[in-house]
Amino acid sequence: MRGLVSFFAALLKGKKVAFSDFLHKYVSSQQFCRHLDTQKIVRRQSRPRREKKERGTVVSSVNSETSQIKPSDFDYLKVIGKGSFGKQKHVMVERSILLKGLQHPFLVGLHFSFQTRNMLYFVLDYVNGGELFYHLQREGSFPEPRxxxxxxxxxxxxxxxxxxDIVYRDLKPENILLDSEGHVMLTDFGLCKEGVAMGGIMHTFCGTPEYLAPEVLQGHPYNPAVDWWGLGTVLFEMxxxxxxxxSCRKADMFENILHAPLQVHSGGSQAACSLLEGLLERDVSKRxxxxxxxxxxxxxxFFGSINWEDLLARKVRPPFIPKVTGPCDVGYIDPVFTRLPVPASVNERCQVGGTSEAFPGFSFVNPVEYLAAEPVS
Structure with a gap:
């Protein structure tokens, strides 16, 4: 593996009922998947590269390689989060979404997924610029350009x-990471819904209270526009x-979401006010x-100064660049986590049983990682 490129992500964190960067899911005897209490920075033990001329044979070999990935292939360095619980189906949804978004510059990518008798593992992009939530806590708010x-x-x-045709459904500052260069990386795809085209509808009540769209709160059918409401709430918070x-009282907050007028603070630009009003429009047909x-x-x-092609190509310089000295720098991660010892339970030594997998089809090796790690024959 090329240095420290993975972070085990997941997890319910203090301020809001929410999953925050995600890795480890624990399979209980009741057939539930439990997010481990840790996210890990990990390093795959490196091996020499195979010559380029052999790359044409790689794809057919990847599936057999997944059964050989095991916890002992990694060095566990730091705890970077704590978690709670997730249902089985959320694990498989997350895996599916991760596979589809592997190459997008603003989505956390998947390097490996594998399983042991008791645990499921995701090895994700390592992102150490801090959660947006962390930066908002420190700074209170951001200037409009940022x-x-x-x-x-x-x-x-x-x-x-x-x-x-994927709806995210859980946008909030805890699920938005900054990488070491200052770009956004969305993580935690467990609440995503696949197969929902524009005009399609969903009914599941899910999300985080502060960021719930009114149609979800009311139990009405809803569509991908719930994500634009979510973006409006995050922009407002920024x-x-x-x-x-x-509101500190959940019942009052739900009432506010459904009926209270939007209170746009003085001092914001007309464009910002217009965008917030458009995104936080309760009538979905007008949102x-x-x-x-x-x-x-x-x-x-509001986005008049944005060159969207350059933005997608990561050519736009971020307004804030995290001061990290390298991949081992965890200065933007809450010390309440990084000071914890790495639990021995995560380094389960048993081999992955390809024929006895509790979750068939879960294991995966990104072909890029396979190319980078194969020994010379």
Whole structure:
């Protein structure tokens, strides 16, 4: 593996009922999958590269290689998060989404997935610039240009998922990471819904209270426009420090989401106010992005300074670049996690049993990793 490129992600964290970067899922005897209490920075033991001329034979060999990946192939260095519980189906949904979004610049990618008798493992992109939630806690709010940059990259990630008929459904600062260069990386795809084209509807009640769209809260059928409401709530929080309808009493907050007028603070630009009003429109038929999806946002004046092609190519310089000294720098991760010892339970030594997998088809090796790790014959 090329250095420290993976981070085990997942997990429910303090402020909001939410999963935050995700790795480890634990299979219980009741056939539930439990997020382990840790996210790990890991390093795959390196091996010499195979010559380029042999690359044509790689794809056919990848599936057999997945059965050889095991916990002891990695060095466990730091705890970077804690977690809670997830259902089986969320694990397989997450794996499916990760496979589809492998090459997008603003989505966390999957390097390996494998299983032992008691655990499921995801080895994901290692992202150490900190959660957006962490930076908002420290700074309170962001200037409009910085908020616009993050919102634009989030919008591109959501638009890409929508183009694959995937609805994200859980946008919030805890699920938005910054990489070491300052770009957005969306993570935690356990609540995604596949197979929902524009105009399609869903009924499942899920999400995080502060960021729930009114149609979800009411139990009404809903469509991919729920993600644009989510982007509106995150943008509002980036600009003003709290979600738009926040209350410490959940019942009041739900009432606010359904009925309270949007209180746009003074000092914001007209374009920002217009975008927030468009995204946080309760009438889904009138919500910005509800008919032409990402294109509607790209045409909005708030993003007038954004060159979308350059943004997708990561050619736009981020307004904030995390001061990390290297991949081992965990300075932007809460010390309440990094000071914890790595639990011995995660380094389960047993081999992966290809014929006795509790989750058939779960194991995966990204072909890029296979190319980089194969020994010379």
């Amino acid at each position: 908020a616009a940059f993050y919102a634009a990259e989030m919008a591109m990630a959501l638009g890409y998922l929508h183009s694959l 600009l003003y420090g709290l979600p738009p309808f926040y 910005l992005g509800g008919s032409r999806d990402l294109v509607e946002l790209q045409e909005h004046p």
